[in-house]
Amino acid sequence: MNLYFAPMEGVTGFLFRNVHHEVYPGIDKYFTPFVSPGAEKGLGAHGRRDVLPENNRGIPLVPQILTNRADIFLRTAKLFHEEYGYAEVNLNLGCPSPTVVPKGKGAGFLSYPDDLERFFDRIFSDETVSSGKLLISVKTRIGKTSPEEWPRLMEIYNRFPLSELIVHPRIQTDMYRNHPDLSVFSSALAESRNPLVYNGDIFSVSAMDRFRERFPSVDTVMLGRGLLYDPGLAERLTQSSGRDADNEKVRYAKLKKFHDRLLEEYCGFLSGDRQVLAKMKEVWAYMIIRFPDAGKLEKKLKKSTRLAEYRETVDALFESVRI
Numbered sequence: 311m312n313l314y315f316a317p318m319e320g321v322t323g324f325l326f327r328n329v330h331h332e333v334y335p336g337i338d339k340y341f342t343p344f345v346s347p348g349a350e351k352g353l354g355a356h357g358r359r360d361v362l363p364e365n366n367r368g369i370p371l372v373p374q375i376l377t378n379r380a381d382i383f384l385r386t387a388k389l390f391h392e393e394y395g396y397a398e399v400n401l402n403l404g405c406p407s408p409t410v411v412p413k414g415k416g417a418g419f420l421s422y423p424d425d426l427e428r429f430f431d432r433i434f435s436d437e438t439v440s441s442g443k444l445l446i447s448v449k450t451r452i453g454k455t456s457p458e459e460w461p462r463l464m465e466i467y468n469r470f471p472l473s474e475l476i477v478h479p480r481i482q483t484d485m486y487r488n489h490p491d492l493s494v495f496s497s498a499l500a501e502s503r504n505p506l507v508y509n510g511d512i513f514s515v516s517a518m519d520r521f522r523e524r525f526p527s528v529d530t531v532m533l534g535r536g537l538l539y540d541p542g543l544a545e546r547l548t549q550s551s552g553r554d555a556d557n558e559k560v561r562y563a564k565l566k567k568f569h570d571r572l573l574e575e576y577c578g579f580l581s582g583d584r585q586v587l588a589k590m591k592e593v594w595a596y597m598i599i600r601f602p603d604a605g606k607l608e609k610k611l612k613k614s615t616r617l618a619e620y621r622e623t624v625d626a627l628f629e630s631v632r633i
């Protein structure tokens with residue numbers, strides 16, 4: 311089973327990816343959170359920094375682009391390919407955010423299938439793409455307002471040689487509510503001419519087991535929030551060892567290492583306790599689930615404004631799960 315790390319804007323930037331890859335090697339591909347290049351001003355310093363090869367050494371990485379304009383997509387994709395050496399770029403057709411969707415981008419683009427088809431016609435008639443030098447993958451939801459939009463979208467995707475079609479089987483209006491629609495995923499699996507990757511709600515070994523039982527032919531799964539709840543989830547999914555106390559001890563020790571390295575990187579890169587703590591608290595919003603008895607410590611962690619106090623609380627949290 312190939313495992314991909316989903317792009318998560320605001321969380322999985324290059325520092326996070328580097329630390330994750332160092333502590334938990336074995337992810338087959340990481341995807342950058344989307345860059346949304348402007349018509350005039352291009353990438354912007356933040357997006358450029360996240361994609362630069364020197365900031366992503368040794369990491370199997372696919373940059374992701376959010377746009378509904380073929381010229382902007384091609385310009386950015388070629389920059390990634392020609393200047394930075396990337397062999398694949400990914401198109402975001404899934405972002406459900408109200409700041410993106412009304413502009414007809416991300417999952418908002420799914421409402422305009424004819425435009426989407428023209429967009430791909432233009433992309434795939436470009437020589438760099440049609441020659442296979444630059445691979446195009448797509449990460450998509452199954453519709454904007456209804457799963458009934460899917461057959462038309464499937465027809466469009468099937469017209470083009472995508473390197474991978476990553477399907478998160480929710481519609482835009484679901485945001486992250488409800489459940490992935492596995493019957494639509496099942497039809498995609500039957501009909502897709504492109505290699506299919508599943509994404510959505512795989513948060514545990516048992517969820518993965520259920521998925522594999524239902525879809526034994528799917529060989530690639532993208533994990534998102536599952537890897538934020540437990541950065542070691544991919545390891546858990548690929549190792550056969552059970553949940554005995556020794557394993558748990560090793561896992562918490564590794565999680566502490568992951569935490570400490572991430573903190574170190576943010577401290578070196580950001581200025582001031584406040585900025586560093588804001589980043590760490592985003593990570594804890596998910597990771598706290600590994601600390602079922604956190605109680606007051608969780609509140610303390612959320613309220614901490616100084617690094618020294620934060621470090622103390624984190625040490626106490628890891629103490630609370632000492633086996």
Ligand SMILES: Cc1cc2nc3c(=O)[nH]c(=O)nc-3n(C[C@H](O)[C@H](O)[C@H](O)COP(=O)(O)O)c2cc1C
Pocket residue numbers: 316317318319320321342343344374402404405449478509510511512532533534535536
């Ligand atoms: C905080 C956050 C930021 C996200 N940012 C992106 C993004 O930049 N690009 C993208 O394609 N998806 C983004 N997503 C969606 C995830 O990549 C993924 O598709 C979604 O979380 C479902 O997978 P999961 O159930 O395994 O988490 C984001 C999700 C979250 C929770």
